[in-house]
Amino acid sequence: MSTENEANHNGDGAEAAENLPDRRGSERLAAPVVRTGMFGATTAGDTSGYGGLRVRGSAPAASSRPFTDPEDPRTADFDRVADDLEAALGEGAGAVERIVVDRGEITFHVRRDALVEVVRALRDDPALRYELCTGVSGVHFPDDTDRELHAVYHLRSITHNSQIRVETTCPDADPHVPSIVSVYPTNDWHEREAWDFFGIVFDGHPALTRIQMPDDWHGHPQRKDYPLGGVPVEYRGATVPPPDERRAYK
Amino acid sequence: MTVTEDYIDASGGDWDEVIERAQATSAERLVVNMGPQHPSTHGVLRLILTLDGETCTEARVGIGYLHTGIEKNMEYRTWTQGTTFVTRMDYLTPLFNETAYCLAVERLLDVTDRIPERAEVIRVLVMELNRIASHFVAMATFGMELGATTVMTNGFREREMVLDILELITGLRMNHAYVRPGGVAQDLPPGAVGKIRELLKEMPKRIQTMRKLLDENPVYLARTRDVAYLNLPGCMALGVTGPLLRASGLAWDLRKAKPYCGYENYEFDVPVSDGGDVYARYRVRMAEMTESLKIIEQCLDKLQPGPVMIEDAKIGWPAKLALGPDGMGNSPDHIAHIMSGSMEALIHHFKLVTEGFRVPAGQAYAAVESAKGELGCHAVSDGGTRPYRVHFRDPSFTHLQAVAAMCEGGTVADVIAAVASIDPVMGGVDR
Numbered sequence: 001m002s003t004e005n006e007a008n009h010n011g012d013g014a015e016a017a018e019n020l021p022d023r024r025g026s027e028r029l030a031a032p033v034v035r036t037g038m039f040g041a042t043t044a045g046d047t048s049g050y051g052g053l054r055v056r057g058s059a060p061a062a063s064s065r066p067f068t069d070p071e072d073p074r075t076a077d078f079d080r081v082a083d084d085l086e087a088a089l090g091e092g093a094g095a096v097e098r099i100v101v102d103r104g105e106i107t108f109h110v111r112r113d114a115l116v117e118v119v120r121a122l123r124d125d126p127a128l129r130y131e132l133c134t135g136v137s138g139v140h141f142p143d144d145t146d147r148e149l150h151a152v153y154h155l156r157s158i159t160h161n162s163q164i165r166v167e168t169t170c171p172d173a174d175p176h177v178p179s180i181v182s183v184y185p186t187n188d189w190h191e192r193e194a195w196d197f198f199g200i201v202f203d204g205h206p207a208l209t210r211i212q213m214p215d216d217w218h219g220h221p222q223r224k225d226y227p228l229g230g231v232p233v234e235y236r237g238a239t240v241p242p243p244d245e246r247r248a249y250k
Numbered sequence: 251m252t253v254t255e256d257y258i259d260a261s262g263g264d265w266d267e268v269i270e271r272a273q274a275t276s277a278e279r280l281v282v283n284m285g286p287q288h289p290s291t292h293g294v295l296r297l298i299l300t301l302d303g304e305t306c307t308e309a310r311v312g313i314g315y316l317h318t319g320i321e322k323n324m325e326y327r328t329w330t331q332g333t334t335f336v337t338r339m340d341y342l343t344p345l346f347n348e349t350a351y352c353l354a355v356e357r358l359l360d361v362t363d364r365i366p367e368r369a370e371v372i373r374v375l376v377m378e379l380n381r382i383a384s385h386f387v388a389m390a391t392f393g394m395e396l397g398a399t400t401v402m403t404n405g406f407r408e409r410e411m412v413l414d415i416l417e418l419i420t421g422l423r424m425n426h427a428y429v430r431p432g433g434v435a436q437d438l439p440p441g442a443v444g445k446i447r448e449l450l451k452e453m454p455k456r457i458q459t460m461r462k463l464l465d466e467n468p469v470y471l472a473r474t475r476d477v478a479y480l481n482l483p484g485c486m487a488l489g490v491t492g493p494l495l496r497a498s499g500l501a502w503d504l505r506k507a508k509p510y511c512g513y514e515n516y517e518f519d520v521p522v523s524d525g526g527d528v529y530a531r532y533r534v535r536m537a538e539m540t541e542s543l544k545i546i547e548q549c550l551d552k553l554q555p556g557p558v559m560i561e562d563a564k565i566g567w568p569a570k571l572a573l574g575p576d577g578m579g580n581s582p583d584h585i586a587h588i589m590s591g592s593m594e595a596l597i598h599h600f601k602l603v604t605e606g607f608r609v610p611a612g613q614a615y616a617a618v619e620s621a622k623g624e625l626g627c628h629a630v631s632d633g634g635t636r637p638y639r640v641h642f643r644d645p646s647f648t649h650l651q652a653v654a655a656m657c658e659g660g661t662v663a664d665v666i667a668a669v670a671s672i673d674p675v676m677g678g679v680d681r
Binding site: 102103104105107131132133134135137138139140152154156158161163165184185186187188189190197210211212213214221222228243244246248249 | 313314317319321322323325326327357358360486487488489490491500502507508604605606612613614615617624626628630634635636638639641643647648650651680
């Protein structure tokens with residue numbers, strides 16, 4: 001057997017091991033449960049007779065190269081952007097944990113401690129030039145252990161007419177993300193909004209105060225553990241429960 | 251303790267005390283709250299101005315007085331019901347809000363390519379009508395704040411012509427909830443095209459009247475020329491987009507740069523000015539209205555018969571409404587179809603109305619060039635029938651950050667011109 005064949009054989013073997021039912025099964029079971037029961041009903045009994053069904057979410061996905069899909073014009077410059085960012089970061093390229101291409105959009109998942117360097121490179125590198133930041137959007141995933149709070153930034157390059165997403169996470173126990181106001185001054189109010197609604201502390205922000213809620217408000221209203229509130233409404237003898245207590249489908 | 255600055259707080263209370271304090275110290279500065287209930291602050295905007303005589307040395311903005319929790323509320327309604335909420339954000343650009351939201355949902359569903367041609371043309375049509383209405387309000391309120399009530403009455407009169415058409419098409423003057431994920435709520439009613447043709451004939455004259463009133467008006471020029479200047483680097487740093495950015499010399503328009511809803515098929519120009527002041531923003535808005543009329547005319551030519559809702563029984567909400575004895579509702583044809591024609595259609599209708607459709611897990615960002623700038627919608631789905639999280643990047647919210655850069659060093663009167671030229675709508679700012 002030639003060495004070339006052996007190499008092929010070994011490669012196949014490694015791939016096969018990944019596909020063994022035992023390993024695939026344990027990976028699947030490690031994923032968080034997103035829904036129980038057949039129809040996801042929470043207010044009434046599950047009439048399917050099989051309420052024990054547990055549907056698991058998919059593990060965090062990462063895309064692999066090539067990021068550009070020749071069939072999809074929206075992805076045309078993704079490979080170039082990924083290469084240029086890697087070149088611009090040099091030794092710090094490890095800050096980008098994974099890259100996800102989904103529905104014609106590219107997301108760079110960045111370690112929070114390196115966020116400022118990454119966005120500075122994205123703004124200043126002549127090949128990248130993401131001049132415009134359209135703010136930060138907080139997202140709360142209570143089941144995403146140790147990565148409960150996500151901060152999502154959308155950047156736009158006017159020079160290259162390109163658009164990317166940068167995402168970073170922080171755990172609930174330590175809700176700190178570095179502020180990028182020093183790079184994008186426009187994020188001043190956007191970061192205050194994310195602090196107000198999600199409790200993400202943006203370290204280095206010039207004045208991180210509440211922006212929408214009153215200064216003495218308790219809690220961060222758009223977190224998933226914060227109730228919507230509301231009162232039942234009576235109409236012609238029937239009572240309509242508040243929205244967060246109505247029947248929900250998952 | 252060292253007192254670095256002696257100031258007088260005039261944020262309310264007994265005026266006698268304020269005057270007493272002002273007379274007791276040598277301080278020349280006065281901190282004044284303009285708003286949140288001031289007629290010239292476009293709703294409930296609070297400006298905290300530090301005044302040195304007539305000069306505004308520091309301008310800070312307080313917002314949050316109109317926060318209604320729209321983003322949170324949407325997490326407890328179906329994806330389709332979301333349009334009813336987003337239309338109420340920036341209430342002067344409801345159709346832009348709806349389109350941005352629907353584009354994000356459609357991208358999550360991966361059905362962007364399957365939206366019917368007619369629905370896309372109607373979306374462009376109503377958005378451009380909406381742009382004219384929004385710009386007229388911007389002019390009208392600005393005129394009123396400068397004391398020119400004729401500008402105000404004229405502006406609102408012309409806007410009413412547009413609102414009449416929007417009312418004919420959607421049933422409501424504002425808060426339309428007309429653009430829905432998958433298409434639009436219903437087709438253009440009979441007579442709508444004729445009405446729009448009338449508007450196309452009449453509107454250029456009305457725009458001309460407004461321009462005659464203001465373009466060379468010495469009082470208007472004195473209040474707007476070289477006032478609230480913001481240059482291009484300032485715009486970029488502060489995330490300023492839309493007419494403000496184009497008035498600073500950059501021809502950046504998402505309709506051209508990242509076309510959506512088929513904008514690449516329309517011929518129109520992007521008006522630019524390099525003035526960077528209030529007057530330049532006025533000129534850009536006026537020119538944009540004329541361009542919008544061009545687009546509307548092309549929309550009418552492009553309108554071909556066809557469906558206005560996606561042909562996917564699991565997503566497409568029935569979009570064939572008809573006027574019945576008890577008001578607008580599903581058409582008799584649709585009722586006959588689901589009640590005695592097709593069992594599947596009945597199931598789809600029932601599931602859509604009670605549960606809504608499921609959207610595959612993931613996130614998407616869709617942006618439109620609203621009348622005020624880049625209106626972005628970041629939608630996150632967990633695979634369920636309700637949005638997991640929807641966030642809007644409202645242009646007014648971002649632009650209000652520029653108030654300090656525009657106003658500091660100017661006079662109090664210029665503050666009013668600066669805020670009016672931003673054209674903020676607090677419903678969108680606070681959401």
